[in-house]
Amino acid sequence: MNAAKFLGRASIGAAVSLMAVAASAAPALADSGSAAARGATVASTVSRQFTWGTLRAGDCQQTNGRLTLSSDGTGRFGADTLTYHTHRQDVWHATFVFTTAAGTRLLRVGSLDSPGMSDGNPPPVYHWERTFTFDPGLYGAISAVSQVYSC
Secondary structure, rough: OOHHHHHHHHHHHHHHHHHHHHHHHHHHHHHHHHHHHHHHHOOOOEEEEEEEEEEEEOOEEEEEEEEEEOOOOOOEEEEEEEEEEOOOOOOOOEEEEOOOOOOOOOOOEEEOOOOEEEEOOOOOOOEEEEEEEHHHHHHHHHEEEEEEEEE
């Protein structure tokens, strides 16, 4: 047999052998991955919401206040605010106090401030959101949230 035919047959044989090895290895890798996935723990994030109705401070108003706390230690507050009688850029200032069921103060966040607001006829509504972080270890102990506000 000449060298070219031998190398050609050897290459085909090597390719078939490699394909056989790869085919037999694939299920083992898939099984290993499946076993690892079955044994893995997946961390899930849980969240709770606190809401406020209409609040007023001076000539300002907040509606649709919604604070979302996530068990991963992130929080988000969003609201709609407006001012009735000013052209000088009123700002809604919101501070949040987090307490346990027994009333023990755990955390204070803020001031979270609205954008500057001006009046109009009708007054424009300013929707805004602010994010913050907190110690995730406190999440389970938080029972109530109060908003301290001014404008």
